[in-house]
Amino acid sequence: MKRAKARHLAPKTERVQEYLDGARDLFMFSMKGEPLTTDVSMVKAAEVKVRRALLLDPSSYDAILLLGDILADYDDDLKSSEEAIRWYDLAMSMEPDDPEPYHGKAGVLFWDLKQPGAAEQFARQAIALNCRRRRDVFLLEMAYSTLIAALMEQRKFAEAREALRKAQWRCPTESMKALVADTLRELPPES
Incomplete structure (x- = not known):
């Protein structure tokens, strides 16, 4: 029984990592030019990928921290800043x-x-x-x-x-x- 569960977890872990890698790439490439500008569509795509990773693994510290970074990068409103702070607070509680x-x-x-x-x-x-x-x-x-x-x-x-x-x-x-x-x-x- 344990072996079957371990095999089932490996693909899930790999998918979480794939989502995180994709989100990091999108987020990093969303910032370009002189002066530095942000491609909002790429930031939103990065957010979708990191949220998918969190659906698969809600305790993923890397995903939690990256989501805070992504939300902090939005220039749109107070809501994303406050949500970024909540994710950073969760990350601090996990890795103080x-x-x-x-x-x-x-x-x-x-x-x-x-x-x-x-x-x-x-x-x-x-x-x-x-x-x-x-x-x-x-x-x-x-x-x-x-x-x-x-x-x-x-x-x-x-x-x-x-x-x-x-x-x-x-x-x-x-x-x-x-x-x-x-x-x-x-x-x-x-x-």
Whole structure:
């Protein structure tokens, strides 16, 4: 009996992975051009595929996180932003040490819902988890970008300067150097 069940699960697991791979590809290729634009039809197709994966496996962490990312990318309304946050919250409850859902939620809170104080909290958590767990430089750059923007919006200039110093040290990339230089020009002089 166990063997028959295991054989039955393999195709289901493979289909979930196929849907996820297809959704990731569509989502990644939906963003193109200079300046970056999003092909909404490709994002919607990615959403359909990831929801199919969740129908087959409602506990798929990767699908839950990807759905949060897809919904966060919609520029259409408050509803998709709030739904993205719910998916990120579910992802955080499943994998509390993964920085990605914290970063995703920070981005939605800051850029879509205009809540810099809450965004700051989640960006700081994403940075701390990333530094402790795996050092994904791209994710670290993005989390620092959100943190610095949230601090600037709240006029927490001394904290923004400190975040810039840490970001430059932890992410010695060209894009981070450019962000630091641009942001330092925007900051009022230190008192």
